[in-house]
Amino acid sequence: MRTIAVLNQKGGVGKTTTVANTAAALAMAGRRVLVLDLDPQAHLTIHLGVEPAAVSGGAYHVMIQATPMDQQIMMVRPNLWLLPANIHLVGAEAELAGLPERETILRHALEAVAGHFEYCMIDCGPSLGLLTLNALSAAQEVLIPLQPHFLALQGFGQLLQTIELVNRRINPGLKVAGILLCMYDSRASLPQEVKADIESFLANARGSGTAWADAQVLPTHIRRNIKLAEAPSYGKTILEYDPACNGAEDYRQVAAYLMATEHVQ
Amino acid sequence: MRTIAVLNQKGGVGKTTTVANTAAALAMAGRRVLVLDLDPQAHLTIHLGVEPAAVSGGAYHVMIQATPMDQQIMMVRPNLWLLPANIHLVGAEAELAGLPERETILRHALEAVAGHFEYCMIDCGPSLGLLTLNALSAAQEVLIPLQPHFLALQGFGQLLQTIELVNRRINPGLKVAGILLCMYDSRASLPQEVKADIESFLANARGSGTAWADAQVLPTHIRRNIKLAEAPSYGKTILEYDPACNGAEDYRQVAAYLMATEHVQ
Ligand SMILES: Nc1ncnc2c1ncn2[C@@H]1O[C@H](COP(=O)(O)OP(=O)(O)OP(=O)(O)O)[C@@H](O)[C@H]1O
Numbered sequence: 001m002r003t004i005a006v007l008n009q010k011g012g013v014g015k016t017t018t019v020a021n022t023a024a025a026l027a028m029a030g031r032r033v034l035v036l037d038l039d040p041q042a043h044l045t046i047h048l049g050v051e052p053a054a055v056s057g058g059a060y061h062v063m064i065q066a067t068p069m070d071q072q073i074m075m076v077r078p079n080l081w082l083l084p085a086n087i088h089l090v091g092a093e094a095e096l097a098g099l100p101e102r103e104t105i106l107r108h109a110l111e112a113v114a115g116h117f118e119y120c121m122i123d124c125g126p127s128l129g130l131l132t133l134n135a136l137s138a139a140q141e142v143l144i145p146l147q148p149h150f151l152a153l154q155g156f157g158q159l160l161q162t163i164e165l166v167n168r169r170i171n172p173g174l175k176v177a178g179i180l181l182c183m184y185d186s187r188a189s190l191p192q193e194v195k196a197d198i199e200s201f202l203a204n205a206r207g208s209g210t211a212w213a214d215a216q217v218l219p220t221h222i223r224r225n226i227k228l229a230e231a232p233s234y235g236k237t238i239l240e241y242d243p244a245c246n247g248a249e250d251y252r253q254v255a256a257y258l259m260a261t262e263h264v265q
Numbered sequence: 266m267r268t269i270a271v272l273n274q275k276g277g278v279g280k281t282t283t284v285a286n287t288a289a290a291l292a293m294a295g296r297r298v299l300v301l302d303l304d305p306q307a308h309l310t311i312h313l314g315v316e317p318a319a320v321s322g323g324a325y326h327v328m329i330q331a332t333p334m335d336q337q338i339m340m341v342r343p344n345l346w347l348l349p350a351n352i353h354l355v356g357a358e359a360e361l362a363g364l365p366e367r368e369t370i371l372r373h374a375l376e377a378v379a380g381h382f383e384y385c386m387i388d389c390g391p392s393l394g395l396l397t398l399n400a401l402s403a404a405q406e407v408l409i410p411l412q413p414h415f416l417a418l419q420g421f422g423q424l425l426q427t428i429e430l431v432n433r434r435i436n437p438g439l440k441v442a443g444i445l446l447c448m449y450d451s452r453a454s455l456p457q458e459v460k461a462d463i464e465s466f467l468a469n470a471r472g473s474g475t476a477w478a479d480a481q482v483l484p485t486h487i488r489r490n491i492k493l494a495e496a497p498s499y500g501k502t503i504l505e506y507d508p509a510c511n512g513a514e515d516y517r518q519v520a521a522y523l524m525a526t527e528h529v530q
């Protein structure tokens with residue numbers, strides 16, 4: 001099972017939108033996909049049309065009460081299964097801190113279902129705490145959604161350092177698969193400048209042996225498109241809400257990129 | 266000193282942009298303004314042109330080592346002073362947890378400088394942890410920047426509950442001053458719908474005795490404007506970077522709104 005953590009501690013950059021819509025596109029293309037909502041905000045759960053208050057267990061039970069993963073996941077679309085979140089996850093960071101092997105709880109929980117799915121995508125909240133560390137320990141790849149803005153670039157170095165630390169200490173196979181530019185406003189020059197910045201940084205990292213040595217900016221970027229912000233209010237993916245819009249096209253391209261790089265795994 | 270916490274745990278909604286530019290507009294109008302960077306990302310510090318790595322003490326020293334506030338603030342523009350942040354603030358949440366009266370450390374630290382300033386605006390990070398609780402204990406008002414998107418609305422109830430809790434337990438004078446709609450894309454219908462949702466919610470709260478009973482959506486909203494995202498990369502406020510653009514106009518309006526409601530204090 002190809003496990004991808006979708007992560008950026010900067011808030012509001014498109015993590016949840018990327019997991020919901022990329023996973024939906026992969027599922028529509030016939031891949032069996034599991035998505036995990038590891039964000040106490042439970043936005044991925046909401047985006048896929050599930051009411052967090054109606055979730056009795058979910059991610060909290062798997063992480064804190066060692067409930068088996070296959071008892072807590074639910075099929076939300078054909079080929080698409082969700083481990084939902086609810087408000088109890090807010091307390092998980094503090095409760096995890098007191099558990100032995102607190103960073104690898106998710107990795108072990110996923111082992112039981114790895115044979116049933118081809119992809120697992122993990123939506124993380126805007127932090128680098130224990131929930132996120134669990135995602136990084138369980139994943140083989142990290143996809144970094146990035147808003148092409150100056151302030152959004154500031155934490156990029158810290159994010160890479162955290163991934164490198166996890167790679168060295170807990171999960172030697174972890175690598176940065178790619179950087180996905182989101183909310184790309186092609187009328188302005190700023191996104192181009194930020195893209196050029198990132199690409200030259202990554203070019204310098206080639207052969208450095210770091211977790212991002214092979215990373216690249218995905219050839220596809222996600223254009224700013226208000227329909228992507230409307231879809232979650234109906235509990236729909238963009239592919240259901242408006243399959244012909246830019247947002248749907250862009251996320252189908254992201255799924256195609258992932259399917260084209262399956263052999264690299 | 267009118268102390269306003271600028272807060273929304275949803276990330277990337279315009280908190281830092283609002284503090285930097287509103288404070289700058291107030292300072293240009295002749296008010297003496299202090300801004301506090303309580304976000305470990307140190308984005309307010311960066312936005313105002315200060316390099317976090319060059320900050321030897323800052324908010325961390327005031328919060329954790331009880332260094333007097335007036336020793337750590339720096340004048341960054343005429344009438345505008347900053348308590349900068351640096352990377353050490355990342356550890357502050359955990360270190361605060363072990364201190365007595367951990368929620369009111371900032372309130373006491375601000376008492377020493379309250380006579381020197383007419384406004385204090387506090388930039389919070391995307392969380393409801395101890396740094397944010399300190400801001401809520403020290404403030405009399407909360408300004409909530411909100412992106413008029415469905416997902417951004419989800420945490421709104423939790424945010425109000427947290428403010429209410431602080432009002433009842435630690436700071437009885439705390440109230441929600443207003444909700445500022447940011448990144449408003451007037452071509453779409455979603456912002457109008459979200460605005461109507463919020464306004465009807467607040468209308469129902471009138472007379473309820475809650476901390477948000479008198480809150481309203483500010484008559485001004487901040488239009489989406491790429492120049493607001495460009496200005497931080499030069500360490501400039503929007504008023505310096507492009508004083509004639511929509512962003513500068515909108516934030517001058519916000520400052521005018523605050524100055525017009527000074528008597529209400
Ligand atoms: N390409 C886009 N165009 C327009 N709006 C978008 C786009 N991508 C995401 N959005 C909207 O922007 C907001 C932020 O996106 P999203 O919630 O996916 O970010 P996030 O990184 O998951 O945020 P958080 O850090 O809070 O988890 C949401 O309201 C979403 O609907």
Ligand SMILES: Nc1ncnc2c1ncn2[C@@H]1O[C@H](COP(=O)(O)OP(=O)(O)OP(=O)(O)O)[C@@H](O)[C@H]1O
Nearest residue numbers: 149276277278279280281282391448488489490494
């Ligand atoms: N009205 C606007 N139009 C266009 N871009 C904006 C606007 N307001 C803010 N931005 C940009 O959007 C991004 C998010 O804004 P900002 O950093 O102020 O949000 P925040 O709530 O402080 O984020 P965080 O939760 O990470 O602290 C930044 O890159 C900023 O430059």
Ligand SMILES: [Mg+2]
Nearest residue numbers: 015016039043
């Ligand atoms: Mg999210």
Ligand SMILES: [Mg+2]
Nearest residue numbers: 280281304308
């Ligand atoms: Mg900020």
